Amino acid sequence: MLIDKRNDIKKEMDNEEDESKKNLLDLKQKTVKIIANSIYGCLGSKTSRFFCKPMAALITFYGRKLLK
Numbered sequence: 362m363l364i365d366k367r368n369d370i371k372k373e374m375d376n377e378e379d380e381s382k383k384n385l386l387d388l389k390q391k392t393v394k395i396i397a398n399s400i401y402g403c404l405g406s407k408t409s410r411f412f413c414k415p416m417a418a419l420i421t422f423y424g425r426k427l428l429k
């Protein structure tokens with residue numbers, strides 16, 4: 362869901378002409394990216410109460426798959 366939201370914001374950014382609105386959208390997409398990375402960090406950290414190695418592994422699996 363977060364990745365879809367970020368992609369939607371980036372598409373909106375591409376269609377925006379107003380530079381200040383474009384900058385605001387850029388901040389929004391970066392914020393969503395940080396949230397997604399933080400969730401991965403919580404899932405992958407053994408000291409986190411949300412630790413879930415299979416979920417963290419799944420995230421990295423899809424990341425590698427998308428890069429290939």
